[in-house]
Amino acid sequence: MEATILIVEDEKNINEVLAFTFDKEGYKTLSAYDGITGVEMCKKNDPDLVLLDINLPGMDGMDACKEIRKSSNVPIIMLTAREDEVDKIVGLELGADDYITKPYSARELSARVKALLRRSDISSKAPAQDSNTITSGDVVINIDRYEVKKNGRILDITLREFELLKFLAVAPDQIFSREVLLENVWGYEYLGDVRTVDVTIRRLREKIEDDPSMPRYIMTKRSIGYYFNKI
Numbered sequence: 001m002e003a004t005i006l007i008v009e010d011e012k013n014i015n016e017v018l019a020f021t022f023d024k025e026g027y028k029t030l031s032a033y034d035g036i037t038g039v040e041m042c043k044k045n046d047p048d049l050v051l052l053d054i055n056l057p058g059m060d061g062m063d064a065c066k067e068i069r070k071s072s073n074v075p076i077i078m079l080t081a082r083e084d085e086v087d088k089i090v091g092l093e094l095g096a097d098d099y100i101t102k103p104y105s106a107r108e109l110s111a112r113v114k115a116l117l118r119r120s121d122i123s124s125k126a127p128a129q130d131s132n133t134i135t136s137g138d139v140v141i142n143i144d145r146y147e148v149k150k151n152g153r154i155l156d157i158t159l160r161e162f163e164l165l166k167f168l169a170v171a172p173d174q175i176f177s178r179e180v181l182l183e184n185v186w187g188y189e190y191l192g193d194v195r196t197v198d199v200t201i202r203r204l205r206e207k208i209e210d211d212p213s214m215p216r217y218i219m220t221k222r223s224i225g226y227y228f229n230k231i
């Protein structure tokens with residue numbers, strides 16, 4: 001199935017040339033001529049990649065990028081007219097994947113599109129290949145990104161819950177007492193009750209277990225503590 005590229009560019013002739021170029025290469029293309037329409041089309045059509053101009057009427061490309069990122073991880077290449085804008089894009093951490101300065105060659109842009117599509121294809125197909133992930137059953141813990149996925153869906157997890165899960169998961173089958181967990185996950189300075197651990201375990205189970213009352217991942221060793229079960 002061909003990939004769909006959304007082109008958000010207000011200059012009609014540039015938009016048309018881009019559409020023509022990518023059509024010819026076998027992609028499906030969609031065109032938007034302002035930021036707001038671009039964001040709407042991105043939500044509605046779920047493209048595989050977005051080419052996003054910075055200088056757009058109404059909502060500019062930077063705001064459009066931020067808006068798209070609220071609901072999508074689609075690869076975004078920003079099209080900039082000036083070199084100094086690149087620093088701005090990088091500094092603002094908009095979440096764009098790449099940028100290209102005008103004037104660019106069609107070949108260069110096409111090479112970047114291909115590279116980005118390949119990368120996103122790989123990451124969507126084989127997330128478990130990453131060395132910084134721990135996979136168990138349908139749960140994938142991405143250590144670098146502080147992210148936990150279940151069945152491919154990112155869980156809404158707090159930092160403390162993540163730290164606790166990570167601590168247990170890097171040493172599967174090893175049983176940790178609540179005191180040890182409190183010391184290592186909450187820190188020595190933490191003057192909390194060990195029941196804090198139980199409460200956090202319970203919340204974690206509600207998020208990652210199919211049935212929190214019959215856990216498969218975060219196990220209890222009665223009167224000793226907890227351990228992570230690698231499935």
Ligand code: CA
Pocket residue numbers: 009010011053054055056
């Ligand atoms: Ca423009």
